[in-house]
Amino acid sequence: MLIFEQSQPGRRADSQRSDDGALDGLPDEYLRTEAPGLPEVSELQVVRHYTNLSRKNFSIDTQFYPLGSCTMKYNPRGALRAANLEAAQGRHPLSPESASQGFLSCMYHLQEMLRDVTGMAAVSLSPMAGAQGEFAGVAMIRAYHEAQGDTGRREIIVPDSAHGTNPATAVMCGYKVREIPTAKDGDVDIEALRAAVGPQTAGLMMTNPSTVGVFERRIEEVASIVHGVGGLLYYDGANLNAILGKVKPGDMGFDVLHMNLHKTFATPHGGGGPGSGPVAANERLRPHLPVPYVLRTEQDGQPVFRWADDAACPQSIGRLSAFMGNAGINLRAYLYALMLGREGMHRVGEFATLNANYMAKRLAEAGFDLAYPKRRATHEFIVTLQKQAKTLGVTAMDFAKRLLDYGYHAPTTYFPLLVPECFLIEPTETESKEELDGFIAAMASILAEARENADLVKGAPYTLPAKRLDDVRAARELDLVYQPPGE
Amino acid sequence: MLIFEQSQPGRRADSQRSDDGALDGLPDEYLRTEAPGLPEVSELQVVRHYTNLSRKNFSIDTQFYPLGSCTMKYNPRGALRAANLEAAQGRHPLSPESASQGFLSCMYHLQEMLRDVTGMAAVSLSPMAGAQGEFAGVAMIRAYHEAQGDTGRREIIVPDSAHGTNPATAVMCGYKVREIPTAKDGDVDIEALRAAVGPQTAGLMMTNPSTVGVFERRIEEVASIVHGVGGLLYYDGANLNAILGKVKPGDMGFDVLHMNLHKTFATPHGGGGPGSGPVAANERLRPHLPVPYVLRTEQDGQPVFRWADDAACPQSIGRLSAFMGNAGINLRAYLYALMLGREGMHRVGEFATLNANYMAKRLAEAGFDLAYPKRRATHEFIVTLQKQAKTLGVTAMDFAKRLLDYGYHAPTTYFPLLVPECFLIEPTETESKEELDGFIAAMASILAEARENADLVKGAPYTLPAKRLDDVRAARELDLVYQPPGE
């Protein structure tokens, strides 16, 4: 039942009242004529309604959630505690620098740690999610070329395995997208890349480990090909979790990158966000970083932190948000980075990789096809269910839905697009072997079901708050806003 | 699966470590030889395990919970926020008075409000739940008689409808219990009371509204009978919610009472507690109040708050806890009382009573028997399922279990003992009419099921995490502590 369907005129959560004021001096023409149609319910109704709604979700806190490319790992509650400190929540974004040195020092210290982890020259924390980080990075590439007077570069190269945000970003930055294929072994098709680059090439966007779950071994060659024609390299850091403390993107030759703090650095995904997508740049691109970020200066030998703003950064691509991005998320990441520390960061990549390789091995033994069986898995790997789809008529979608009945969230399905009927599986470093084994056993059991009774699998799920939903109807008979019956 | 069954040697929540110290100077004879057998699990395992365990509970936040005598009402989250303030949580109980004036002023103000609500002379907040409040009150009665040199009084009179804590308390205070019957109309059997009292009578313990859900109309007569023989009147305030702001126990003639703040004043029950059971006394019994409580004095015209301790209260029954009771619960009650205010307190009793009377009426219309059909319900009322038990073989227990399948917590069953096959139903003031109607419809539907297919009802519940549990086995083959298989 919708909260609106529980509404009764005049009912309210009484303790949420304010001393009523009058709108003296406001002419009627500015006023609304009737109260907004918000629900009229008691506080208990609100609490019960949303508590019960929450119970209809799968989540990391309740289930194993091996969603590839999303890094659904456990995010320590301590990070939330830090962000919830009164001193954190109560700070207005436009407080003067003189009264913000403590806060600025946190942001600066986080910038420094991220700089180190990525091997870049400078970091701006202001992008609010991965896609905005991508926007910032590609806009910086454009700004760089323009600053060089190099205005003929109109193309961004993107591998066909790329996340959808990559091509969408390139277009938002005014570029054309040129796709290059992935080779059979999962690496970029080098010859195709060579053929694609030229004076029109502004840059290449790449994820490494890539979204097919392997490490691009010829990354240095890729970099030199792109740099060779005057292009720049963008690193999509969504998969940074895999190589944290192991490899620095800067060392691979990337010029600019974003990180998804909500994947690698402790922010649970919140049913869709918020995240934070800091960008890092090497020396060449540094002048173009989005503002604001934090600068460290000194006064009488003492550090003084200041905002780097438009005035300080005349070549910046500008600002991307009203204030300074998702500052609270950055604070969580800061706490998390402090907790992990140097050693902990190494361990993240190690255990993420160990868990993924273990699962890949066991699933292969259980009769599933790996998309890249000859390669090491990174923090994630791909199973293709093409065989099952052909021989049993049971698709990746069917397996995914049936997994829900077993109490496991499904892996990412049908992404990357180049592998048919695929499952992109990312266990993360925070899951125990017991969970991995449970998932593997469920997969094996569903495979047996698919052989014995394909319809059972195709009708799944059965035990969830809803059966499969009619997406076609959702899109055709658009119902996006509740209309009370009879209105 | 138990948390112990998820344990792996050496696994841990790494971020919960402490810098290791050494036990230099502690002789081996004081040390344990092996580490305590606590679970060895990751932080994610802990979070997932207890999140999922919680989901196996019914609760106010998820269900209507009309448990009679327990006042399962919505307790505003704001009260929890107050108790969670750093200034609240960080205060050590033995902080000096000089650094505790703010805290003490809160406790004093709460004492004053409770004093007013009950119509008594003084309040001590130290008892930690209802039963300890009862202990305090009866011990005060005893202390009073002893202070008068009146040592022959060995009996406490308790109506047969009384809560189990009443007779148990009387015995803990060294008294014998004399039970008196309840009359057909739900009031105390006055003649039986007259016959029971005498020089041996130390006092009478009573709830009003009583646990049969009616207001004792001859309360003044009851009081004068007991007072007439030199006995004192104890008021069990568990049902105070019904008459908050309507009647003061002090005006009814009670000498001493306890309140259940966890029922009437905003503390959710926590799966069993904690609560708080302040005692209030009239002038006669005031010197015997348990310590510590808060006194207001003045210095240079300014209020100064002090602890009333043994030295200040030589006739006190003494202390009942290491510090000052469940101070944090009292703070929640304080916040709640501030929010309710004078008007709000009146409304509590009014709507609790309205809801109960409405449900009683509707359930009677649906074919259920009220135990006291001629009486007004108070905040709760009794349905007796004796007829259904006899004619259909479906007991109150069966109805209770089946209600769970309908998503409603069962009312209190088989209490009070004098009404056979009873449901004690307390909707509370915070529930909406829609919930009440839903419950009534469920009851009607179960009645129909009982007529058509009694076994269906007798086998319930079906949709919960467990079916009916084998209590006999639980008591016979005691398994109170997990032993790993093979140990």
Add this chain to the structure above:
Amino acid sequence: MLDALGADSIEDLFDEIPAPLRAGRLQQVPEGRSERDAVAEVRRRLEQDPALTCFAGAGAYDHYVPAAVWDLATRGEFMTAYTPYQAEASQGTLQLLYEYQTMMSRLTGMDVSNASLYDGASALAEAVLMAVRAQRKSGSRRILLAGSVHPNYRATAASIVSSQEIELETLVFCESTGRVEMAALQAHGENEYAALVVQSPNFFGGLEAVDELTDWAHARGMLVIAVVNPMTLAVLKPPGAWGETGADIVVGDGQPLGLPLSSGGPYFGFMCARQKIVRQMPGRIIGRTVDLDGREGFALTLQAREQHIRRSKATSNICTNQGLAVTAATVFLSLLGPQGLQEMARASYQRSAELVAALTDVEGVHAHFSGPRFHECVLRLPVRADSIVDRLAQEGVLAGVALGYYFPGLENCLLTCATEQRSAAEIAHFAGALRRVLEEAV
């Protein structure tokens, strides 16, 4: 597990990474700390800054957030779920978002709402892009943007849309009212614009002539993009009712609806629009539908607009949005209801009037603009406002936002604000401190 893999050490699993790329020791990352130590460190740093009583607004407002809001939003099932791609396992989030869309549509008076964008400023950028798409026929890539729109919103919109060769033209505000006067439009009557952007209450707290502006723009084939504070819509005319036919796209920041100040985020951007341009909307949209058994259910819909399906042809690159912030706002709006939100708005209005009265009572302090405003006001001080803001911070007061940074010429101007939370005592303290500080300064 290594055994199962036939590996000797975890290092073996990294053997595909070229050796020269292997990283050395991290230099800037200190040794790991326990939760206790790390939280203490963050606290120590943050508490080094003075706690200020907040009289700043400028897009972030110090409203009360009921305790239930985040108690519910931080339940693990909301907080640790991903975007609801597997609808059957995400009905909680999906239904909540459908309710959110309904609430926002009703507040703004529009037909539809998406499930959020990053923040108000980036939402404005997306609205501009959307307007240009919706006006594809006309082909205009010029936008007329009121100069009284939040300067950071204008800057953000500029950073984001400029690569797509869209031109943002500023419509000057009147120096005496701080709002766009109809006269200023004359300079623009000839050009073709895709849309007009108006914020009301505007950056200075003033109420724009929204009806006239809307009708003027519509008469010229422009779309109207309204930028609003959703809290004020409890009492102010919703953009859906501006002028004859209402605004076309409405954006703003959801911060006032239960989000703590938190140095600027996470908040969330909202976007509502007319049904007929819904397919041009960016961001996630939830639809109500039925499941195989015909029971009501909810799912992501119109995904063919989005990057994960359409890639380079998507309406936007947005993927992760501000889900949890929206969760909090939905609970907030349910808790307050129409009455609670109206009271909050009226009380903020009134406290702000009291604040302005108290401050303009101080020698040399004047309201800079005339005309109706909501709960913010620009005051002209006898000295530079930024130095006063710094100075009052030492008195525990965040006086507001100094405008010289954004508007050369307004160096002595302070944008100040009060919400329902500001007490008479706090206002008096602010006024007293300002008086003292100004006396010192002179």
Add this chain to the structure above:
Amino acid sequence: MLDALGADSIEDLFDEIPAPLRAGRLQQVPEGRSERDAVAEVRRRLEQDPALTCFAGAGAYDHYVPAAVWDLATRGEFMTAYTPYQAEASQGTLQLLYEYQTMMSRLTGMDVSNASLYDGASALAEAVLMAVRAQRKSGSRRILLAGSVHPNYRATAASIVSSQEIELETLVFCESTGRVEMAALQAHGENEYAALVVQSPNFFGGLEAVDELTDWAHARGMLVIAVVNPMTLAVLKPPGAWGETGADIVVGDGQPLGLPLSSGGPYFGFMCARQKIVRQMPGRIIGRTVDLDGREGFALTLQAREQHIRRSKATSNICTNQGLAVTAATVFLSLLGPQGLQEMARASYQRSAELVAALTDVEGVHAHFSGPRFHECVLRLPVRADSIVDRLAQEGVLAGVALGYYFPGLENCLLTCATEQRSAAEIAHFAGALRRVLEEAV
């Protein structure tokens, strides 16, 4: 609803209440306030007290509480459930309590645990009553109680058991060690006692000769009641292993296991015991059993001990206990595990040693008692300790507990404590402040 009842007004529903009893206006209860105002009022009052760095112990310890503990415990399903009477609808709480019982049994080295009592002091009272019941055969109603047991525990036990004609006899502690020396027992060798009560670490932080005391008591047919701090049991010998056969009943306060100081509560009392006297235990006990389908499940058991079944014949009148505090402690113990708890204990020991070293370095400050101690220590100052506690509060330090209040003759003695949370800087600040204050005083 009134219509359905045929009533004109709610007042009608109160018509059975005699008119003279109807209450007038409440005098002490002010007008109601909104959540915002009420929380602000409580905050205002509480923040009027200085925030103190805590060096006090005496039964309540400032340990770190991991964030996950209360995030989980305050989930609505735990926090707003009643006592698990309807087992099928309470498996979450029931299983958790079964796990709790297991943890406490393992920590204390005992066979069984109940599901909690109010606090450590009242748990001691219940242990005394339980011991008397268990010794019914001997008929003794005398208890020998070490004078080094927390004075408030002794006082609480006295208030609670005295009405039942039980005598508590004090066993004096040694003036130089602060603990019970075997010599003191001679005075009591002749009497018949139901039980001996020993606390270790005792109130002064000292470790008692638990093995000898236990054996001495057992040799005389007495039960041994151990009072312990559960955190210390991470490293100290558990009562189940005291002497030849171990203690019989173990009680204490669970506060160190994840409960904030909160002015003294809510904490929880725990009680563990030997299997053979489990039927004499007060309080709730959870058992593992099976459901109709034979699947594992949990239920309240041995209810025939309890007031709701046995009424006047119950083992205690306790009904509501401290369930939510136990929920937090169970999560806490799972999170810390054996290693985390041991580290916490060792770190507290070490910080406390550092504290004592720093403070006794101050002129005129000495350790008052000799012998092994855990993380508390009695220091003798050159002046009255209570004035020092007051004075240091002005320096932001809660120095400890002045002992003169409890022990005439120890007016100059301060019971002080450090946990793993106290940093070297805080210890140095305390020592420096003490030095300054003592210099002032002289």
